Amino acid sequence: MTAPTREDERFMAAALRLARRSLGLTSTNPSVACIIVKDGTIVGRAVTAPGGRPHAETQALAEAGEKARGATAYVTLEPCSHHGKTPPCADALIASGVARVVISILDPDERVAGRGVVMLRDAGIAVDIGALHAGGEQTLEAYLMRQRMKRPHVALKLAVSQDGMIGRTGEGQVRITGAISRAQVQVLRAETDAILVGIGTAAADDPDLTVRLHGLEDRSPIRIVLDRRLDLPVRSKLVRSAQEVPVIVVADASLDENAATRRAALEAAGAEVLNADAIPDLLTALASRGISSLLVEGGARAARAFLDAGLVDRILLFTGPITIGEDGIRSPFDRQSIPAGFVLRRTARYGDDIFEDYERNI
């Protein structure tokens, strides 16, 4: 195995950028990109198709055609070796005549797990693993979390005022952040498989939690409400739009008979009711359905529940310029009191707001 060259890193960076563009579109498959390079020129490039198939490699090879012979393929995830709904990508690469394959991350899927590399090497193809490994881990973080830990990757989003509040008691939505931040939140939603709020937020704000940003309207994630006693009104925007974008209402397993009526009403309106007593149970259930990424969007109680369970991997903190005052609803934390164990990865200014991206330091 040789160390990746500058050129390898340049093409892998391009592949990772391409893969990131389809995050949220390929579930339950990861978004993987493949770039085929012949004599320094890109002759084929593709990302996993919406819905997860075809995989990246077969599409990139189709574009390259005969030019793939002797070329180098850059793939963000180890090419698959299993016969799933499509034949193995490793076979397609071998048949194409590529001379070398550069991989960022090995695939933890137990059907693959190094077998893709073995197939390629057995066929005489040079394989280099680990180019831009950290970037690969980040781009595939949700998929890797589900594969390795059998739970989705959890990001907690909070919009906090200067005085550490997330809203005002008795009021619906309070505008804490500006238009650019709100558009960024829409992008975050589009990139995630599922989005979650507590019943407090669902009842107070009556949000629909869909993606409305121009061009991303078809990328609304599944919506989940933590609602132990099934109080979510059937007339809420969430339930009324359940036919278009799925809604899962998470209730206690042991509910009284009155709840059976509410459950039936929610189900008749198209929502799904899922029983889970604790957050780890919920995450296990979501992972087993192929949900790799979860965005927790509010409010304070839901945020605290995930933090207390130690099940937050990323914090996306938007701090707006306004001050709310005494009747405010206090955020579990603000910029000055980030929970222990998180490190700042990125910061940006969105108009008058400050955005900070914290990652759990493991």
Ligand code: AOF
């Ligand atoms: C690749 N290239 O573009 C992707 C891969 O359900 P299946 O048969 O599509 O298999 C899903 C698995 O395929 C997934 O868990 C991961 O191992 C791999 N994804 N592999 O060679 C791709 N998206």
Ligand code: ZN
């Ligand atoms: Zn494949």
